[in-house]
Amino acid sequence: MYPRYRIWLWFSLLALVTLVAGACVAPQTTAPPAEAPAQEAPAAPADEEIVLDTVFGTEPPTLDPALATDSQSIWSIRQMFVGLTGFDEQAQVVPSLATEWSASEDGLVWTYTMRDDVHWVRLNPDTGEFEDLGPVTAHDVEYGVKRTLDPNTASDYAYVLYIIQGAEEFNTADPNAENFEELRDAVGVRAIDDTTVEFTLTAPAGYFPSITGLWVTFPQPQEAIEANPDGWADAGSIVTNGPYTLAQWDHGAYIRLVKNPLWVDADNVQIEAIQGPIIESASTAMAMYEANEIDMMADPGWPPPLPDMDRIKADPELSQQLFIAPRLCTYYYGFVNTKPPFDNPLVRKAFAAAIDRKSLINNLTKGEERPAHSFAPPGVFGNVADDMSIGGWMVQDDYAAQLAQAQEWLAEAGYPEGAGINVTLMHNTSEAHAQIAQAIQAMWAEAFPQATVTIENQEWQVYLKTLVPDAPDEEKPEIYRLGWCADYPDQNNWVNEVFNSKSGQNYAKYNNPEFDAVVEQAARESDPAVRQELYKEAERLLIDQDTAISPIYYYTYVRLYKPWLTKVVISPVTGDPVAEWEIDWEAKKAARGQ
Template identity: 30%
Template sequence: MKKWLTLLLGVLLVFVLAACTATDTSSEGSDDSNQESGSDSETKTLMLNNGEEPTSFDPPKGFDSVSWNALNNLMEGLTRLGKDHSPQPATAEDWEVSEDGKVYTFTIRENAKWSNGDDLTAGDFEFAWKRLLDPETASPAAFLGYFIEGGEAYNTGEGSRDDVMVEAVNDKELKVTLKAPTGYFLNIISNPAFFPVNEKVAEENPEWYAEADSFVGNGPFTLAKWKHDSEMLFKKNEEYWDSETVKLDEVHWAMVNDVNTEYQMYESGELDTSGIPADLSEKLLESDQVSITDQAGTYFFRFNVNEEPFQNTKIRKALAMAVNQQDIVDYVTKNKEEPAYGFVSYGFEAPSGDDFREHNGKLVEFNAEEAKKLLEEGMQEEGYDELPEITLSYNTSESHKAVAETMQQMYKENLGIDIKLANAEWNVFLQNQKDLKHQLSRSSFLADYADPINFLESFITDSSMNRTGWSNEEYDKLIEQAKNETDEAKRWEYMYEAEKILFEDMPIFPIHFYNQVVLEKDSVKDIVRHPVGYLELKWADKQ
């Protein structure tokens, strides 16, 4: 059983109690790279790969895996996940929590600055958090602000901006009132969605985040260069309040979405870290340069329940049960992942001491015979003599393609059906998924904060993260109860029951839980990869 979240939540509890009682291409060694970045032989430049073009560096919009890692190192919230993965004081040097656990008062550091030299104020946080919740922003992360009193009402058009209980009491004091006590609130606000925005800069240039020469951040690094769809260069932010801790001078990011090419760049010295190509995993996993760490997240597929034939629950279950998760991790991805038989990953320990995943058991398993039976019953219910054409969609990637082709073969062998495959670049794929234009599509979920409710809240009715068209009143009610329940044992029971309902209706089905398997040069030190969170370069070094 994985215990990392036990430590995280334990430390988080100590924080809360204390507050309550106390009041693509450049090479490191190439002359071109050094000239372009302004480097010299003494410059410490870490060479990383972002995979693809970030969706956005606007905090409430860059809510995805291709934006988070970079954004987390350009900006910083009130709290920041530390080396032990627990929330630590960051832009806020201190905070107090009211006796009822609902009111947080944060003190902003006097030396907190923006990269352009402006003072960072509590007003910048108020501006940013209310903008996150503004329905006009259309942030996919807005639901994270629903813990704040008035947040959901404003975002859903039933309240006003003034009703959101986030207030800059003065330049250095921010007061936040929650709907209910939320023990993991300090963890939630370390998420990039809660980063501040320089109000003055944003009012002068609404597109401040779109180019390197206009970007203004408050994190360990600044955005020195951004050649879209190609590369980025970060430089150490001398205005950062804790700049003395930052050891790297620069971080160069390539944008290569093929793991084989990434590995070749790693071998040639153009990258300091790399993933492992599946066909080399047996050899490379034994390397002393490999790091394998936990990550709270799930690789899964979504059905569009509004598209034939997936309006039928039995047909959805048939396609879910015809996929052999164990074979996919053993023979396709080959990165020592755990096959997933539920949606919430391992690592979340209940008050009883049980791991959530182990307690709730296997909710969907490979069973070809049962899948055939369910398909026949579902087709009979719908009056189908043959299934409507089915297309499985995925975003362009060799690894996603390999999984999709394996599933295509499994459906042929186990159900006797042929499905088509379609791929698109990330931004196009994601928008089509949000617009419910896919029938069956791949997805990934990486936890935003350390609690199972974060996995499950994605599928409430009208959630921007739902993307299936599925709605269940009982499920919605259980999630709402879990978010407002102060008795931890009851709260976990609500979550157990909600996940079971999710799999009774099967709008999604899982393949595997994520881990982080990385090749890393011996010269690289202290990159922190949070199980729940993001890549952290604040403490990184290159020798």
């Protein structure tokens, strides 16, 4: 369902292949809505500021590009920082700081040429003026990549850069080792001059231009960081290079981003501020939306609350503001594979099979999601979402037969009817996650009447610290909720970068050397057909053989936008480039009675 105003969401199935020539795009499978004639959004009077009012769903753990791993942090970071490359509405890699790039004949050396008119800026908290701190250079890119990899930085996402020569050796080194500086110097990123940066890889990787679109590769402001290592990303100190910067961050309460007037394309940025409270209740946010206090129910806040979906679809106005489209994300439950009884793959498989995904979607989420039986969703190169030979036992048409199989597996594992099982299912604080957990808890209670599953929740930042692989097992739940969304639409970003045993995102603590070997081979493979088969094998090991996780559904965008948002651009990869959005300011004021 599409609203009347203009929304561009060009959602394509991608076939990113590891060829030096780069990426290719498969046919589009979801047609965009018809576009209305282009119109200029009315400008606000000179003494008024055009503001996008929203809510932030939770406190971002960080606004430091080297440290971010979660969607809340990354959403704000992408409004304030830009990297060498970006992603358009078709999820294709496009120039950003880089104007062009090329690979050597053997695919191991990538050279980027950068523009010289993007500058670092700081918003002076005393004067309210923007300070021009000079151009962003290739040296800032080299510094940023090496800082992300520096073990002293403790970036949980540094492992995604291990395709760069020397990256893993440096990231895993002892900072006190005598050769530590030599390892830093050996990392395969080098500023040739102010506008040329060169990367040397461990193996050919045609998807590498996607890697340089990730926030952990963004240039970082060395002088600001070294002057204030722990607080440089706070309001008043942060130095940014994108269309917005941070003006206010009242921790736990309120965030405000403001337009950077020194941004290279500032004349085309209509929205001058993005602001809102931090609200951890979707129902509260929905009340604000219906009172015209906020302009959308979407990232960085909340989608519409699950109990309101039927009402929204039936309401003549809200139904026209509802937007649903496929999204490159998977909602899943992970099992801590090292924690009994989920150290037994049969137990994991039984609990995964006992979830009635179709009922969950039809009766609770109601967002046109698709039942998931694999980790990567449709639209990601190497996915097996249409191959029921992988995980098809999770999404049978006959749920009674599926349930009987789950009960048989659990009995075979030594827990008939769940006898002796007392486990915790944990999720981050959210009404929707709580409702889904309660529904699945009820399914498990029916399937395994002698098992006890207790639901707990934690605030987002605490939750992430509980789940990191090196946190003590005794503090972890046996089952946890997470979602994974594409950083770039290739299976390398899914099976390899999440569940490789080296990954900082491997919260399941899944460890299978055969799986690691397959995904690492796929990352080096140049033949897309061979890569596809390798990724199918990786999904087979992860889902069918070991059942390290239980995929539940492939996400959709389920959002509400006020009709005065006249242009909303959504990238399937990077989400919301608000600098490209527009607001009919007079219409918004009229709706608010101003």
